[in-house]
Amino acid sequence: MTAVAAPPSTTPTPRPSRPSRIGARLIALAITVIVIGAFWSVEIDWSQLVGFPANLVRYLGLMFLPPDLSAVPEAFAATVLSVQMAWFGTVIGIVISLPLSFLATNGIGPVWLRIPLRGFFALIRAVPEVVIAVLILSVTGLTAFTGALAIGIGSIGTLGKWGYEAMEGAEAGPIEAARAAGGSTAQVLRWGLWPTVTPEVLAFWLYRFEINVRASAILGLIGAGGIGKMLADNVQFRIWDSVGTLLIVVIVVTVLIDLASGALRRRIVHGPKR
Numbered sequence: 001m002t003a004v005a006a007p008p009s010t011t012p013t014p015r016p017s018r019p020s021r022i023g024a025r026l027i028a029l030a031i032t033v034i035v036i037g038a039f040w041s042v043e044i045d046w047s048q049l050v051g052f053p054a055n056l057v058r059y060l061g062l063m064f065l066p067p068d069l070s071a072v073p074e075a076f077a078a079t080v081l082s083v084q085m086a087w088f089g090t091v092i093g094i095v096i097s098l099p100l101s102f103l104a105t106n107g108i109g110p111v112w113l114r115i116p117l118r119g120f121f122a123l124i125r126a127v128p129e130v131v132i133a134v135l136i137l138s139v140t141g142l143t144a145f146t147g148a149l150a151i152g153i154g155s156i157g158t159l160g161k162w163g164y165e166a167m168e169g170a171e172a173g174p175i176e177a178a179r180a181a182g183g184s185t186a187q188v189l190r191w192g193l194w195p196t197v198t199p200e201v202l203a204f205w206l207y208r209f210e211i212n213v214r215a216s217a218i219l220g221l222i223g224a225g226g227i228g229k230m231l232a233d234n235v236q237f238r239i240w241d242s243v244g245t246l247l248i249v250v251i252v253v254t255v256l257i258d259l260a261s262g263a264l265r266r267r268i269v270h271g272p273k274r
Helices: 022-041 046-050 052-064 069-103 111-125 129-140 144-168 172-180 185-220 227-236 240-270
Strands: none
Touching (some): 046 052, 069 111, 069 144, 069 185, 069 227, 069 240, 111 144, 129 144, 129 185, 144 185, 172 185, 185 227, 185 240, 227 240
16 A cells, blocks of 8 residues: 655744844944934034135135146155155054064964054054154154154054964965974964065055055144145145145155055066966
C-alpha cells in the first residue's frame, strides 16, 4: 500500500512583531530640539540678509571690476611664503608622527604606550591650528615660523592617526614572512610592513599638505605672515581691488597645487597608466 501524504498544515505563520522605534524617534526629536534651540539662540539680524545679495554684488564689483594687477607680484610672493609654511609644517608633522604611528599600531607598540599615543593624537586633532598658533606666539612671535610650527603640530595628530590605521590594515602575509625568516622587530617593520603601506602613507602626506596650504592662509589672518596677512591688511584698509587680486592668486595657486598633488597621489596609489 502506498502511504498517503498528510494534508498541509493550515496553521497561519505568526507575523514577526514590528520593532519598536521609540528610541530612534526620541533621539531624532532631541536632535531637532537642539538644532532649533541653537538656531534661535544665535543673534541674527534678519534685516541684513535682505540687503546681502546687493552688498555682495557691490563688493564683488569693487574687487574684480577690475582687480589691481600691479599687486600680482607681491601677492604671488606672499602666496609662495604661505606654501613654504605649509610645506615646512608638513615635514615637521611627518618626521614626528611616523615613528609615533609605528608605536601606536596594534601588535607593534606595547599597550601601555599605544593607548596614550592614540589619546595624544586625538587631543591634537581637537585643537585647531589657529589656537595652537595663539598658544605658541608668545614664544616665537607673530612670524611665518609660528605658522609653520602650528601647522606641524596640527599635522601630527592627523598623520599619526592615518598612519597607525594604515599599518593595522596592512596585509599580514609579508609581515609573517619576515618574522618566519627570523627578522628582528626593526627588520619586520622595514621589510614586511613599510613596503606594504608606503603608497597609502605617502598619499596621506600629500593630502595633508593640501590641507596645510589652506591652513597657512588662515593663519596669516592672525599675523603669521603669508597671503593671509596681506589679505587681512588690505581688507582692513578697504583696498578692495588688491583684495580681488589676492583672491585670484590664492585660488589659482591652490587649484594648481591640488591638481598636481591629486595626480601624484593617484600615481602613487594606482601606479602609472598603461
